[in-house]
Amino acid sequence: MSTINFSAREINFKIVYYGPGLSGKTTNLKQIYDQVPSESKGEMVSLATEDERTLFFDFLPLDLGKVNGFKTRFHLYTVPGQVFYNSSRKLILRGVDGIVFVADSAPNRLRANAESLRNLRENLQEYNLRLHEIPYVIQINKRDLPDALPTDMIRQVLDPEHRTESFEAVAAEFQGVFEPLRAVSKLVLEKLAQKT
Numbered sequence: 001m002s003t004i005n006f007s008a009r010e011i012n013f014k015i016v017y018y019g020p021g022l023s024g025k026t027t028n029l030k031q032i033y034d035q036v037p038s039e040s041k042g043e044m045v046s047l048a049t050e051d052e053r054t055l056f057f058d059f060l061p062l063d064l065g066k067v068n069g070f071k072t073r074f075h076l077y078t079v080p081g082q083v084f085y086n087s088s089r090k091l092i093l094r095g096v097d098g099i100v101f102v103a104d105s106a107p108n109r110l111r112a113n114a115e116s117l118r119n120l121r122e123n124l125q126e127y128n129l130r131l132h133e134i135p136y137v138i139q140i141n142k143r144d145l146p147d148a149l150p151t152d153m154i155r156q157v158l159d160p161e162h163r164t165e166s167f168e169a170v171a172a173e174f175q176g177v178f179e180p181l182r183a184v185s186k187l188v189l190e191k192l193a194q195k196t
């Protein structure tokens with residue numbers, strides 16, 4: 001749910017990067033953080049464990065231009081992918097405006113991708129939300145792995161009806177990182193335009 005701050009003439013949106021453990025969600029945010037000029041971004045907050053995995057979330061406010069004279073501020077969050085952090089994941093989805101699902105191309109993560117998507121649908125249900133009602137795109141990450149599964153196979157599992165735009169990526173090398181963010185932001189702004 002976007003929030004409008006009239007005095008600051010600012011609209012705030014919340015984008016959540018979802019996906020299984022170690023699929024590259026934090027890597028996406030770090031790459032975005034590094035590329036965005038400092039005047040357009042806030043501080044990146046990362047609550048990580050000692051092994052660098054996200055314990056709670058990463059957060060990055062991003063200024064992506066104006067709509068009707070209002071500044072748009074996108075707040076980027078990643079969830080912790082590991083199965084046992086579900087209460088954090090659920091909490092982070094509160095008030096979500098758009099979702100980027102980061103899938104892992106490794107053969108042994110195909111099932112984890114599917115389970116994470118199922119978990120996403122379940123957690124959205126708690127807020128009475130359906131995935132198809134929310135601006136949503138898929139990033140198929142780690143395309144550089146020598147044994148990466150064919151993209152079609154991953155899409156067949158995650159989006160058999162081809163309803164969702166998907167992007168190939170090597171987030172670690174900043175390939176295919178901005179495209180899904182741009183796509184989901186566009187969907188979020190279109191949805192806002194429909195409401196007003």
Ligand SMILES: Nc1nc2c(ncn2[C@@H]2O[C@H](COP(=O)(O)OP(=O)(O)OP(=O)(O)O)[C@@H](O)[C@H]2O)c(=O)[nH]1
Nearest residue numbers: 021022023024025026027053054081142170171172
């Ligand atoms: N080969 C390859 N490795 C990647 C790519 N993107 C990220 N990684 C690596 O995958 C590992 C996990 O990346 P993270 O960004 O921490 O994954 P995450 O999804 O935030 O993981 P959790 O917070 O535990 O859910 C790190 O070692 C990254 O360097 C990629 O495109 N290709």
Ligand SMILES: [Mg+2]
Nearest residue numbers: 025026053054
């Ligand atoms: Mg992480």
